[in-house]
Amino acid sequence: xxxxxxxxxxxxxxxxxxxxxxxxxxxxxxxxxxxxxxxxxxxxxxxxxxxxxxxxxxxxxxxxxxxxxxxxxxxxxxxxxxxxxxxxxxxxxxxxxxxxxxxxxxxxxxxxxxxxxxxxxxxxxxxxxxxxxxxxxxxxxxx
Amino acid sequence: xxxxxxxxxxxxxxxxxxxxxxxxxxxxxxxxxxxxxxxxxxxxxxxxxxxxxxxxxxxxxxxxxxxxxxxxxxxxxxxxxxxxxxxxxxxxxxxxxxxxxxxxxxxxxxxxxxxxxxxxxxxxxxxxxxxxxxxxxxxxxxxxxxxxxxxxxxxxxxxxxxxxxxxxxxxxxxxxxxxxxxxxxxxxxxxxxxxxxxxxxxxxxxxxxxxxxxxxxxxxxxxxxxxxxxxxxxxxxxxxxxxxxxxxxxxxxxxxxxxxxxxxxxxxxxxxxxxxxxxxxxxxxxxxxxxxxxxxxxxxxxxxxxxxxxxxxxxxxxxxxxxxxxxxxxxxxxxxxxxxxxxxxxxxxxxxxxxxxxxxxxxxxxxxxxxxxxxxxxxxxxxxxxxxxxxxxxxxxxxxxxxxxxxxxxxxxxxxxxxxxxxxxxxxxxxxx
Numbered sequence: 001x002x003x004x005x006x007x008x009x010x011x012x013x014x015x016x017x018x019x020x021x022x023x024x025x026x027x028x029x030x031x032x033x034x035x036x037x038x039x040x041x042x043x044x045x046x047x048x049x050x051x052x053x054x055x056x057x058x059x060x061x062x063x064x065x066x067x068x069x070x071x072x073x074x075x076x077x078x079x080x081x082x083x084x085x086x087x088x089x090x091x092x093x094x095x096x097x098x099x100x101x102x103x104x105x106x107x108x109x110x111x112x113x114x115x116x117x118x119x120x121x122x123x124x125x126x127x128x129x130x131x132x133x134x135x136x137x138x139x140x141x142x143x
Numbered sequence: 144x145x146x147x148x149x150x151x152x153x154x155x156x157x158x159x160x161x162x163x164x165x166x167x168x169x170x171x172x173x174x175x176x177x178x179x180x181x182x183x184x185x186x187x188x189x190x191x192x193x194x195x196x197x198x199x200x201x202x203x204x205x206x207x208x209x210x211x212x213x214x215x216x217x218x219x220x221x222x223x224x225x226x227x228x229x230x231x232x233x234x235x236x237x238x239x240x241x242x243x244x245x246x247x248x249x250x251x252x253x254x255x256x257x258x259x260x261x262x263x264x265x266x267x268x269x270x271x272x273x274x275x276x277x278x279x280x281x282x283x284x285x286x287x288x289x290x291x292x293x294x295x296x297x298x299x300x301x302x303x304x305x306x307x308x309x310x311x312x313x314x315x316x317x318x319x320x321x322x323x324x325x326x327x328x329x330x331x332x333x334x335x336x337x338x339x340x341x342x343x344x345x346x347x348x349x350x351x352x353x354x355x356x357x358x359x360x361x362x363x364x365x366x367x368x369x370x371x372x373x374x375x376x377x378x379x380x381x382x383x384x385x386x387x388x389x390x391x392x393x394x395x396x397x398x399x400x401x402x403x404x405x406x407x408x409x410x411x412x413x414x415x416x417x418x419x420x421x422x423x424x425x426x427x428x429x430x431x432x433x434x435x436x437x438x439x440x441x442x443x444x445x446x447x448x449x450x451x452x453x454x455x456x457x458x459x460x461x462x463x464x465x466x467x468x469x470x471x472x473x474x475x476x477x478x479x480x481x482x483x484x485x486x487x488x489x490x491x492x493x494x495x496x497x498x499x500x501x502x503x504x505x506x507x508x509x510x511x512x513x514x515x516x517x518x519x520x521x522x523x524x525x526x527x528x529x530x531x532x533x534x535x536x537x538x539x540x541x542x543x544x545x546x547x548x549x550x551x552x553x554x555x556x557x558x559x560x561x562x563x564x565x566x567x568x569x570x571x572x573x574x575x576x
Binding site for chain 1: 526555
């Protein structure tokens with residue numbers, strides 16, 4: 001089961017991240033998970049929010065470049081070696097992780113991590129076969 | 144000294160006779176040898192017998208860059224390819240480059256006019272010249288080379304770049320003449336200081352600078368920094384390359400070799416002649432070229448012209464420095480750049496048509512920089528940094544391949560490039576030219 005991540009193009013300019021977060025805040029959209037990847041001149045803000053369609057519409061109207069990406073939110077045991085076990089299973093099944101980051105809060109007793117896989121469909125299958133719980137879009141909007 | 148004294152100091156009445164004879168035979172020549180010109184002249188209703196005097200030149204149709212592009216590669220030539228001994232290409236506005244070719248006699252002509260330039264700047268037959276214009280498809284290096292060879296100078300063909308080596312060669316061989324772009328000359332001053340060389344002690348005493356527009360203030364800076372005479376040379380590959388006109392030591396305009404490159408100044412909108420002294424587009428007819436002679440070629444350079452006598456004794460008219468362009472061409476490090484070339488590259492990137500802006504800048508004593516800002520829209524945006532980087536690099540590489548100069552590409556957010564009346568301003572030129 002895939003969930004939607006919103007990626008936002010940001011120039012490395014003072015106040016840009018603040019502008020984007022303020023827009024989300026004033027629209028009543030809650031950020032559930034986020035990470036920023038940056039280079040010398042620009043960055044990509046990646047967020048998981050409770051109302052992704054609303055967020056995309058809003059960014060379009062504001063002339064902010066943003067798109068949707070399928071990611072997988074995986075529950076990982078919050079204990080030493082928990083993440084390593086999940087990664088080993090994925091690696092053994094030739095599923096590559098492009099990048100990953102953590103949720104702001106927990107969904108259950110497990111840690112909740114967002115994975116961007118090279119092949120999300122295959123990743124879902126492997127995770128399901130190994131009984132590793134993943135979180136649905138409905139779960140996210142209810143968080 | 145004056146290289147071709149008979150021609151260069153010829154009384155204007157005699158010069159006019161010579162130009163008239165040459166124009167009449169040129170028109171007959173292209174009519175006979177170039178089907179494109181035959182067609183152009185027929186369409187304009189001009190018979191070769193109508194052209195008797197140089198004053199009849201206004202009856203002839205213009206030739207434009209578009210004609211060169213449309214008839215690429217060899218359509219505008221008047222000689223078969225086998226008679227060409229050399230070809231050069233420069234960048235075109237889009238797609239096809241501009242091709243020019245020289246017969247053996249054209250190379251002789253080029254050598255002669257370049258020798259005139261060197262003498263006009265003050266070179267003497269015993270001199271050594273360092274030619275730091277690029278050698279290759281660009282006409283700068285080889286044009287100077289042929290002229291210096293004709294004059295019997297000692298040539299150091301350093302070509303462009305490798306600044307430390309340029310300076311070492313200058314110190315070791317003490318050339319008195321330097322030929323390069325004016326911005327490169329100033330750039331070398333900085334490098335010299337870093338190497339502990341005092342530019343005022345340099346062996347270069349005469350500089351022949353061209354291939355890009357430069358101002359009087361830049362001249363003053365070069366002359367003071369290097370303790371040399373800085374002269375301006377003008378040319379364009381369509382006409383011959385460098386060697387169309389050159390300043391003498393009096394620096395009162397560029398002597399245009401009008402016995403072979405007949406100049407007119409026209410109003411670019413109406414095509415009508417501009418009275419002497421007024422600004423207008425420089426139009427040149429190559430009176431004696433064989434390979435690819437051109438009738439009334441529109442250079443798109445805005446200049447003024449005077450026939451007032453010069454203290455040096457040369458009688459041919461003098462043009463001002465280039466005051467502007469009739470198109471959006473910009474010259475960066477001696478290379479002609481058209482915004483349409485960059486647009487062409489961007490269109491080819493995933494078929495998108497992003498907004499862009501070209502920012503040209505020149506820090507003091509540095510070479511020109513070209514930054515290309517590209518607005519990132521949804522079509523080219525990716526959540527993966529490596530894809531964005533790859534995009535940046537792809538745009539950079541393709542533009543560099545097209546323009547033959549280094550550029551920096553900067554991805555920017557949508558609507559950050561200022562638009563005036565809905566149209567984006569494509570070029571911001573911050574240089575003080």
